Amino acid sequence: MNFSLRPGLPSPKQLKGYRIWDSYFTPAYSHPGSDGSSGLIADIERAMPAVRKGEFEKLCYFPHVGIGTTSDAEFEKLIRSRSDVTLKAMERWPNLLLGMIQLNANDVPASLDALNRWLRDGPMVGVYFRGGGVGSLTCTHPNFHPLIERIAELRGVIMQHTWFVTGGKQSPGASTPSELAEVAAKFPEQKFICAHAGGEWQRGIRAVQNSPNILVETSGFDASAGFIEMAVRELGAERIVFGSHLPSRSLGTELSKVIAADISKADKRLILGENFRKLIQRPID
Amino acid sequence: MMNRRDVLNLAVAAGAATALLPSESRGKEVAEDTSGLRIVDTNVSLFHWPFRRLPLDETEALVTKYRSLGIAQAWAGSFEGILHRDIANVNRRLSDACLNWPELIPIGSVNPELPGWEEDLRQCCGKLSMPGVRLHPNYHGYTLDDPRFAQLLNLATKAGCFVQIAATMEDTRTQHPNLVMQDVDLAPLPDVVKRVPGARVQILNYRPRGPVFERLAKATDVMFDTARVDATDGIPKLVRTLPAGRVLFGTHAPFLIPEAALIRVHESGELDDKALRAVYADNADSAFWKNGL
Numbered sequence: 001m002n003f004s005l006r007p008g009l010p011s012p013k014q015l016k017g018y019r020i021w022d023s024y025f026t027p028a029y030s031h032p033g034s035d036g037s038s039g040l041i042a043d044i045e046r047a048m049p050a051v052r053k054g055e056f057e058k059l060c061y062f063p064h065v066g067i068g069t070t071s072d073a074e075f076e077k078l079i080r081s082r083s084d085v086t087l088k089a090m091e092r093w094p095n096l097l098l099g100m101i102q103l104n105a106n107d108v109p110a111s112l113d114a115l116n117r118w119l120r121d122g123p124m125v126g127v128y129f130r131g132g133g134v135g136s137l138t139c140t141h142p143n144f145h146p147l148i149e150r151i152a153e154l155r156g157v158i159m160q161h162t163w164f165v166t167g168g169k170q171s172p173g174a175s176t177p178s179e180l181a182e183v184a185a186k187f188p189e190q191k192f193i194c195a196h197a198g199g200e201w202q203r204g205i206r207a208v209q210n211s212p213n214i215l216v217e218t219s220g221f222d223a224s225a226g227f228i229e230m231a232v233r234e235l236g237a238e239r240i241v242f243g244s245h246l247p248s249r250s251l252g253t254e255l256s257k258v259i260a261a262d263i264s265k266a267d268k269r270l271i272l273g274e275n276f277r278k279l280i281q282r283p284i285d
Numbered sequence: 286m287m288n289r290r291d292v293l294n295l296a297v298a299a300g301a302a303t304a305l306l307p308s309e310s311r312g313k314e315v316a317e318d319t320s321g322l323r324i325v326d327t328n329v330s331l332f333h334w335p336f337r338r339l340p341l342d343e344t345e346a347l348v349t350k351y352r353s354l355g356i357a358q359a360w361a362g363s364f365e366g367i368l369h370r371d372i373a374n375v376n377r378r379l380s381d382a383c384l385n386w387p388e389l390i391p392i393g394s395v396n397p398e399l400p401g402w403e404e405d406l407r408q409c410c411g412k413l414s415m416p417g418v419r420l421h422p423n424y425h426g427y428t429l430d431d432p433r434f435a436q437l438l439n440l441a442t443k444a445g446c447f448v449q450i451a452a453t454m455e456d457t458r459t460q461h462p463n464l465v466m467q468d469v470d471l472a473p474l475p476d477v478v479k480r481v482p483g484a485r486v487q488i489l490n491y492r493p494r495g496p497v498f499e500r501l502a503k504a505t506d507v508m509f510d511t512a513r514v515d516a517t518d519g520i521p522k523l524v525r526t527l528p529a530g531r532v533l534f535g536t537h538a539p540f541l542i543p544e545a546a547l548i549r550v551h552e553s554g555e556l557d558d559k560a561l562r563a564v565y566a567d568n569a570d571s572a573f574w575k576n577g578l
Binding site for chain 1: 321322323337338339343354355364367455456457458459461462465513515516517518519522539540541542543544545546547548549550551552553554555558561565
């Protein structure tokens with residue numbers, strides 16, 4: 001067998017030079033397994049060959065913390081009472097994983113408690129708001145205001161799932177980049193990440209263009225050519241952060257958007273890691 | 286004067302040579318050297334995507350990129366074949382463009398909704414020496430249980446042409462709101478294919494899942510490309526699910542970034558060297574060239 005063949009990928013040395021920090025790692029995104037971790041760990045292992053091939057330095061995933069982001073009552077109860085379960089994956093890969101907890105804006109008191117437990121006391125670096133299904137709420141809802149204020153106090157990163165779906169929203173809790181721009185205008189000092197750049201990125205980029213405190217994240221849609229070139233042209237490379245969406249999507253789909261783009265190497269370095277590192281204002285071991 | 290067969294032979298030779306060319310950087314990423322690995326892309330389109338300009342939508346830029354990636358051969362359809370109705374001219378332009386680049390193999394467009402489509406097919410498989418034709422049933426407005434599709438498949442097979450069916454060209458969620466095309470319903474395909482012995486059919490841009498895929502996998506010899514098979518281990522899973530030889534490398538470039546599919550084939554490390562070579566080129570070679578020409 002000859003695994004030295006890796007068409008399409010730059011050399012390991014080139015990839016290491018980018019210092020890749022993945023802002024959107026989605027192992028067992030919906031449910032980590034009834035014991036709180038087995039499905040998550042299996043999915044991380046599934047992603048590891050690609051993670052190694054891509055020479056990633058760090059990956060940020062979105063742990064559930066028992067505030068109603070799944071429909072499994074037993075699981076929710078388990079992770080509310082056992083923080084060690086939530087930490088299991090991070091303890092296994094302490095130098096690799098970062099976490100942004102999944103918040104539930106439908107339950108503000110529980111979300112505020114979770115912010116204290118996981119952001120104030122560590123080790124999580126930010127929060128993730130879902131774009132549909134259990135625990136999701138459109139980001140223009142007033143419930144977001146006290147949460148954003150507290151996240152800002154704690155200097156956390158906010159990742160908001162967004163999509164512009166042709167034909168309209170497919171879930172009542174979904175958010176669009178335009179809605180995120182409305183929210184971001186109310187909190188000009190807080191940075192927001194517009195996950196998936198809205199999916200239909202031509203509209204998504206335009207929707208956040210005049211919101212300097214919004215960055216776009218690159219994963220979650222086919223490797224459609226021209227995306228990064230437009231994003232760099234209209235937003236600037238400093239407003240783009242790389243996400244892999246592994247393992248449900250792929251290194252090929254997501255990394256190629258950046259490495260194959262007709263932009264400078266300096267811009268690729270910003271997108272692939274530097275911008276996300278700057279956003280994380282909390283100390284990382 | 287060279288005929289298409291001579292050009293094809295040259296293309297195969299040129300493919301081996303281009304794989305050895307040094308990668309060009311031009312401010313872009315230098316991909317790993319793929320010397321010794323033959324790569325055939327079965328799903329490329331030339332000319333302009335109707336809804337926006339693409340970085341590689343000029344043929345010279347596409348070919349330059351493919352040489353830098355070590356892709357030896359590309360089966361090129363035409364974006365013009367999706368919406369244009371002067372299909373005969375679309376196919377002539379495609380054929381002419383491919384003559385300038387030995388690694389490009391033209392794949393004609395046929396729209397059975399148009400009067401005289403049989404002549405378009407005859408031209409593609411005859412005078413223009415194209416080895417196959419590409420269909421867009423959703424954009425052209427027919428279903429695969431339409432008798433004209435069976436007739437087209439029959440005529441193409443008799444003429445020695447394979448048939449590619451583009452299951453989709455773009456995720457429905459990101460399509461232009463005034464021209465939304467649902468994915469092609471492939472459910473009728475197994476029955477049609479069974480009625481046409483020797484038919485060679487490849488489905489492009491398909492996300493394999495569900496009962497229709499299971500029927501296609503078990504009841505037919507239909508082949509698939511890799512362009513939209515996602516998940517880090519999606520392509521190895523597809524290879525394991527299907528009998529040998531039925532997964533062919535395809536990128537859907539220039540609409541999609543060609544490196545995306547190139548990397549997806551090997552990123553999980555699950556395919557051994559032989560399986561990698563089969564997907565990247567051997568399956569395409571054996572299925573469509575050795576048997577077909």
